[in-house]
Amino acid sequence: MDSIFRDFAAAHNPATITDGRSPGYVLASTISPEPPEDEPARFYNFLQATDPSSILTDLKYKLQYNPHVQLEKKEAAAWMEVFTVFYKFVSFLVTAEEAQNSGRAKEADWSSVYDSWKDVSNALYKGYQSTVFAAWTIPCIYVAGKYLRVFAIKADENIASQRDSGLAFGGIQEEDAFNPDSKNEKLEDAARQINRIFGLCISDRNPIDESRKWALYYTANLLFKTYFRLNSIALSKNIMRSLRASAHDMPALYQFPKAHRVTFHYYTGVIYFLEEDYATAEENLTAAYELCLSPNVGGGATRKNLELILTYLIPTKLLTSHKLPSAALLSQYPRLASLFQPITTSIRTANLSAFTAAMEAGEEEFVKRRIYLTLERGRDIILRNLFRKVYLAGGFESVKDKDGNEEMARRTRIPVKEFAAALVMAGAEVGDGNGEGGVDGDEVECLIANAIYKNLMKGYIARERGIVVLSKAGAFPGTGV
């Protein structure tokens, strides 16, 4: 108990902080559900130092009559409330963790942990709502929101496992188990709580220097994370809309800490990606990538974040600029290499059957990450690359320019048959179904017409003569020929 209030006092007397942390973070550490590294037994000590009958008196001495902490009366009262519910929370947490650690995971009562943490969060909320807590304390909001999510997820998992094993609620839960609404009961509640916190921050009318608006991106990120997990990604749009609507009276994004910015760019990038707004997705994902902490400094968690960013940036780049990740990029991320290398190679070598095989092999993973359909459009690029190879293989012929002078130019009249031959070689399914290696000419023309329609190739099909007439200038836009 002493250490908690020693830190609490330090936060209110910044000059006494010796480890370089900002006062807000020191303060937030006093209500963090994770004990500090140098004091793993903090919560046991807290529970032992007092008991439910004397907690109020003890807290009074720590908060109201403490010579090291000069708080306004209202502020002291607000903290009294926070630490009273925090004490209850700690006893639930310690009990649940004990059950968890002694192999009785199913008995761990994470629901009560969640509910009591919600009380802590609400007590803080009230403190902010009545403008008793100043803006420098907002790391407390981060802690409140972060662990609402964490404990809600644990509680839902716990409820689900009890239900599965029939431990709880008897037989009547049979129907409920099939009700998808009840699966994430606590997490849905957490989303509502965090949304309230978001509202609390966005409605702050204090001058920017003393505003809770500095907590907005952190809170928005928590909501994105929660909505993604709940599979209600569309709700994220409301948050993005609110942020845009108050953009004029909040600090610019670049003024926020990079951890908040990178996460925000990642989630908005993915949201735009899922909406197939690839240009905006690329902007955000590129920003997230460039701005991200280097894994040389940040370690494993940071490397994983970069992998996630690239998981969406790679299909996006493929679509927006027909670019592929280089070997240099993939070699840094073995997991991404195994995910994307087969696709990348098949596109570069214009090998349709290898592409189909790679899509099939990776299907489950691609679908799970919601990138399957975007990657599938890589097929168009293979066809473009394939037709381009036919064009290049045609070589040069001598033509007369408009003044009648002879010059060498690439052959632009190419028989449909040559495209058909290339398609067959690349493993395209253009057979005529007779099983004798014949080719369905209509199918071939269809693929060519599609490529022309999608502006991957410029020209037209002269059907009666069975040739494709390609544009003399830039037949394959953006590829140098």
Next chain:
Amino acid sequence: MSGASTGSTATTKATVSDSKDTTKPLQPQKAAQLEEDDEFEDFPVEDWAKEEEVGAQQGGTTTTTHLWEESWDDDDTTDDFSVQLKEELKKMEGQKK
């Protein structure tokens, strides 16, 4: 689709799938764990210097040039596929004459 025998098969089937159900709950849990793997992690620090950014460490503006490549092999017509393609086209030329 008539007769008592069909009915009894259906019941057996139902029982079989029921007994399977007891093993199934493991799967959703597994899926949930995978989702967790997908989650963006908290950074170990809240802010960092410009030179600690990925973009800066990989050489700033040149990043895009060596990390991303065009999806085709320039004007290379000596790769296996192109060589084979040329042979194939030559063959076709021959058949025509």
